[in-house]
Amino acid sequence: MRKTVLILLTSLILIASSNLFGEQVSVRKAMLYSALVPGLGEMYLSDYTRAGIFLGTEILIIASYIQLNREVDWKTNSYQLYANRYADVPMGGNDSYYRLINSYISSEQYNTEIELYFRNRFIIYEYNPQMYNYYLNLYMISDEDAWEWESRDNWLAYRELRREKQRLEIYANFAIGAAVLNRLISVIDSAILAKRVNRERTALSNLSIEPDFIKKGYMISYEFSF
Secondary structure: OHHHHHHHHHHHHHHHOHHHHOOOOOHHHHHHHHHHOOOHHHHHOOOHHHHHHHHHHHHHHHHHHHHHHHHHHHHHHHHHHHHHHHHOOOOOOOHHHHHHHHHOOEHHHHHHHHHHHHHHHHHHHOOOHHHHHHHHHHHOOOHHHOOEOOOHHHHHHHHHHHHHHHHHHHHHHHHHHHHHHHHHHHHHHHHHHHHHHHHHHHHHHOEEEEEEOOOOEEEEEEOOOO
């Protein structure tokens, strides 16, 4: 009776651990899965703890990136509205336009510097009035796009809003780098894990278990290769 129970228990253990005797896993497939989605390669290799870590990290990075981009948009809208209120800056300009507003307290100051620069270059040194007029028309700020900050404090506050937006953009770029790094680590981890699984399965494939009906048990043998 005891021998029969032992045989049944042994059979159940063998059935439960039958995945240990599976075929060799594909290292390339595991690496490809991890490159597509970090943790997917580990899931393919049935290491769900590692898969959860990489997948959780990926989800956190994606969520952070989305939130950072929302804050960038919010901050951009904030400094545009601020410039419109305190410097009469028209809405809808491109980023290069807002960089000029960041660098000059008024469009008049900017135009004065531009005119002085091209006068020195194309009137005093080269004497080319045609090029002088061409570049003035190209770079001068028109009356429609003119601005002037009500106070230096308002101008400095605007510049700080711009800096905050730039910092958020840097953090968003860091999130992209973190996502790439997470994939790289997952790919390497999947390759190492797949090779280890294959070694274990190769070792277990040399193990043979045969029933011994005469003695009511199992005959276990293991083959060593040299």
